[in-house]
Amino acid sequence: MLTGQHQVNCILIENLAKTFATAGPNTHNVLKDINLRINGGEFFVLLGPSGCGKSTLLNVIAGFFDKTAGSLLLNNQPICEPGRERAVVFQHPDASLFPWLNVRENIEFGLRMKKVNPGKRQEISNKFIKLVGLAGHENKFPRELSGGMKQRVQLARVLANDPAILLMDEPFGALDAMTRRSMQQELVRIWIQAKKTIVFVTHDIQEAILLGQRIGIMSKSPDATIYKIHEVKLPYPRDITAREFNDLYKKIAANFFEEISVCENQEKLVV
Numbered sequence: 001m002l003t004g005q006h007q008v009n010c011i012l013i014e015n016l017a018k019t020f021a022t023a024g025p026n027t028h029n030v031l032k033d034i035n036l037r038i039n040g041g042e043f044f045v046l047l048g049p050s051g052c053g054k055s056t057l058l059n060v061i062a063g064f065f066d067k068t069a070g071s072l073l074l075n076n077q078p079i080c081e082p083g084r085e086r087a088v089v090f091q092h093p094d095a096s097l098f099p100w101l102n103v104r105e106n107i108e109f110g111l112r113m114k115k116v117n118p119g120k121r122q123e124i125s126n127k128f129i130k131l132v133g134l135a136g137h138e139n140k141f142p143r144e145l146s147g148g149m150k151q152r153v154q155l156a157r158v159l160a161n162d163p164a165i166l167l168m169d170e171p172f173g174a175l176d177a178m179t180r181r182s183m184q185q186e187l188v189r190i191w192i193q194a195k196k197t198i199v200f201v202t203h204d205i206q207e208a209i210l211l212g213q214r215i216g217i218m219s220k221s222p223d224a225t226i227y228k229i230h231e232v233k234l235p236y237p238r239d240i241t242a243r244e245f246n247d248l249y250k251k252i253a254a255n256f257f258e259e260i261s262v263c264e265n266q267e268k269l270v271v
């Protein structure tokens with residue numbers, strides 16, 4: 001089993017396609033020709049318009065969805081099902097937190113399932129409660145927490161299980177702008193400290209540049225693919241007011257909207 005201590009957590013995707021069956025005779029070909037290598041310890045962002053297939057790709061990497069074609073390897077082994085080394089962080093923490101458990105109990109849940117002894121469990125939960133800034137809130141229940149605090153609990157719970165890879169599906173999408181910014185800063189801090197491989201889905205260009213070492217831009221579905229990868233060489237923590245940040249924003253935005261308008265024009269032509 002892989003754990004966070006392993007340095008090699010490379011995900012290799014070749015010619016991957018994902019098709020969904022539809023009610024009629026046709027299929028819905030969401031992803032096509034996805035080719036990507038995500039290196040161990042890398043912070044990789046998948047950026048694309050709504051509905052292009054970002055979550056679908058993340059779910060295939062998580063092992064929740066089967067791929068239709070192509071190859072998907074983690075450390076040279078095929079990914080066929082979910083695994084402990086990959087944890088998913090969803091946009092809405094409510095779906096994953098147990099309302100009848102307090103903050104500490106939620107964070108310790110996976111450790112309890114693994115029969116980690118109470119002393120060790122407390123040591124681990126203390127570490128992550130501190131890391132995500134929830135010290136003093138250990139005994140609160142989810143209903144007593146703000147959206148941002150709940151998302152921190154979800155993150156701490158995932159980290160407590162020490163997965164090597166975090167698959168994050170627009171985890172800050174439902175938060176207000178201020179909380180979102182502080183969670184983004186915190187995630188970068190955690191990533192630097194905990195040395196995880198992160199695949200982060202967003203459709204927010206600014207968020208992508210704030211977080212990612214590389215940003216893979218997806219085209220629209222059907223047959224969505226990663227058509228461009230931008231390497232972000234700006235140092236962390238990144239300054240959204242810096243000229244270099246703004247230059248990159250403009251470059252990616254131009255790419256992004258060019259691709260969308262090309263697709264829309266093609267659709268218009270087809271019509």
Ligand SMILES: Nc1ncnc2c1ncn2[C@@H]1O[C@H](COP(=O)(O)OP(=O)(O)OP(=O)(O)O)[C@@H](O)[C@H]1O
Pocket residue numbers: 020021028030048049050051052053054055056057203221
């Ligand atoms: N389980 C499923 N069955 C059938 N079609 C699906 C399923 N999951 C996703 N799709 C379709 O695949 C396409 C891509 O959806 P997906 O949720 O991956 O996009 P997304 O880029 O993550 O969108 P958003 O940014 O809006 O969350 C959509 O057309 C969606 O209807």
